Amino acid sequence: MDAIMNPQEEFIFRSKLPDIYIPKNLPLHSYVLENLSNHSSKPCLINGANGDVYTYADVELTARRVASGLNKIGIQQGDVIMLFLPSSPEFVLAFLGASHRGAIITAANPFSTPAELAKHAKASRAKLLITQACYYEKVKDFARESDVKVMCVDSAPDGCLHFSELTQADENEAPQVDISPDDVVALPYSSGTTGLPKGVMLTHKGLITSVAQQVDGDNPNLYFHSEDVILCVLPMFHIYALNSIMLCGLRVGASILIMPKFEIGSLLGLIEKYKVSIAPVVPPVMMSIAKSPDLDKHDLSSLRMIKSGGAPLGKELEDTVRAKFPQARLGQGYGMTEAGPVLAMCLAFAKEPFDIKPGACGTVVRNAEMKIVDPETGASLPRNQPGEICIRGDQIMKGKRKSPHIKIR
Template identity: 60%
Template sequence: MISIASPEPAKPEISSPPPPPPPPSTEPRVVFRSKLPDIPISSQLPLHTYCFEHLSKFSDRPCLISGSTGKIYSFSETHLIARRTAAGLSKLGIKKGDVIMILLQNCPEFAFAFMGASMLGAVTTAANPFYTSAEIFKQFSTSGAKLIITQSQYVDKLRDIFSKENHPVLGQDFTVITVDDPPENCLHFSVISEAKDTENENEISRVSINPDDPVALPFSSGTTGLPKGVMLTHKSLITSVAQQVDGDNPNLYLTTEDVVLCVLPLFHIYSLNSVLLCSLRAGAAVLLMQKFEIGALLELIQRHKVSVAAVVPPLVLALAKNPMVEKFDLSSIRLVLSGAAPLGKELEEALQNRVPQAVLGQGYGMTEAGPVLSMCLGFAKQPFPTKSGSCGTVVRNAELKVVDPETGCSLGYNQPGEICIRGAQIMKGYLNDQQATENTIDIEGWLHTGDIGFVDDDDEIFIVDRVKEIIKFKGFQVCRFCTQKLTINYDGSLIMMEGQLQVGVIANLLWKGPILHQPRLSQNINLLGKRDFHGELSRLRMQRMDERVTSLLLVLWILQRNNVSVSN
């Protein structure tokens, strides 16, 4: 069970009533709204009902395409397997308010499990399978998860941490389900996805879900501090999806003919919301890739005629600069949506040269905001002109303001300040952290992002800075409190040690060698206080370190520039 704040974290409440309306404010302020008109939103429905509301219109159309196997699931098959998964989870004891953890790379089972949990009134917390054992355990225990769905290759990580004294016992205190051959004391995903239990299916149909009940629990550092559970409700996710794909002139125009690329991880709210949920609602097919590899990506785009690509700047860089791109036909791409980090003008132009027929634009989001705050209107059914460097305009059915960080006063056009957003799409609050919630959402319901930006004369939003406590690197957050110790081993492995949370994410993105949990006793490189990174790089290469050192040293440089401890 979950609540915004509870004196007893072991028994959080999931169905607490919505907060009272804010008192009227006497402060004169400038409020920015979308150029698109507000629309009716079916926010009283459960999320799964909303996403499959138009199922009959495209039941036989492709819904999920597995890039690794080529298997295609229609919308009717996806809905059926999700219902069976819900029945299977119910049979294992999962009920309304319970939390399940999905620890998977992109695959159809992710969608089946997420939607199945929604049908039960359960909550999903998704985690990066490349996290360390300690990071996984932290999210598992904080969320109160009762079940983990993962791949067999990650079970050893679970055994490492859960075998410790006083920790829950795998297979006894909680259930582990794998989507491939299950190791000892684990179940196969088919146990839940092929469940044909009329009694449990009838029980599912009787579950009463309040729009303010949480359905997703991603973890985010917010503007400062350690990662916290972000409670996104049925209403907030429905509102966010509707703001993008509903209405006569949707901001993100998707059709039943579209194939949407899903290479960004579904455990990231950007991909879960703007790719999976938006596609389910609009009837577009989702092409699932487990990981980014440029050759496989290009081949799949060409084979399946991908028309919409949700990307982040590193992926844009690969598409814009890699010579392999010239060997493939990318003419099917009509929209490229970049998010998670700013995209420079040079990269925009380089990618536009590769896919001149496509509309390239950016969006701006934050997990706590549901997550989309703004989106390029060039993606609309009746598109507006795009502007380089812009994150688009604020989504419809929402309000945005820019405030002076020192005084809190509202600012007008072309005046940089902190971006604030208000609307039904924002989070319910942080799990069991009332203080952090109050620090982020003020008494009038405005969510303070910690991002510095401005709105120009055309209502376009530009982000120019961030709160100093958070470092954003390639779309991932690093908070200074999370970085304690980091060592590079001479053989190209990276040593992860206690206290590292977000650094582990960055390291796994950049480093292809093994992740070790204990430092080796020799040949370790102490980077404490070292500023001559070019000299250090040369020395490392003499020890036969490869080019990946460049990227890791860049991370270390970013951390040290922000006074983050990087030591042996």
């Protein structure tokens, strides 16, 4: 019977891939580095700006030192640390160190205005702000007024802490922290559909579930592996790069090539130099690559996967990219910060890929359930009917963080 005629009938959509075991009891940092012994000496983070390389052993050790250093400067479990940084190794190290400490990371766009930053810091109740010296003028006034510590990762102006106070701390002095799976570890800000940006509370269990839904299992939906070099040209302050590049890359033991800013000439050169195999991008970046007059000057044959997200991928652009990169799997995913963030993922990216419909954003991720409802009647709808997406699973946000100037309805 048609769902509109019978509101009691439920149409529940699940992944074509089977559910998998997910170790939700682990802290996030332990989960993403769970297989450290298999690749401790291989490159983990590659700084595209200067060529610096951090091995997995380097990253794991430094994260524990950061946790110890955070404790020494007074950061407690549950405190919020605000990252005001471009994509960089320091961003990753600060995030993992905060997870070890039981603290919470919130991140801001480096192009934010001083007023926007002050509002974000106040709403999140940040205790420490980690940034670069070039952004100090944007943050110094509200930091002084709000008694927020400021730390710089490069040169530290007078009155600032330096990131070396964390990275050179004694890892053996890091306190033992009892982390619950439901503790918040990340607090990205999202405008959602109404009003001012609100803090989205993502837990250890939630982010582990989201990463596992993508890259875990015998036939992962998103087939990354330890021999991959994953491009990170997208900003880590955004949930797309934070989750589907940084955390997924760490989980599988891949090398993550970090670009602090997008510049098409540098990007093409770095893909060729480091033999990048995975390129998670957004449509404007994909357009720049496909339309670049210098494209034929570079050997980009190492690319085996081009993954689009953040906005719909138009058919014309999709066809152009397929023609330019016939060796690469191309597709897109769909998500929103509040959903952890990935709701749907293209099954062409699976280890054992499925045929897909061009233009589709994929099917619901595994270990989750989705239904489409009529927004007027609430009736559950069958396939090929427009409606509102409802999804459930452990990857969903814990809730929105209340702040002094926002009322949650």
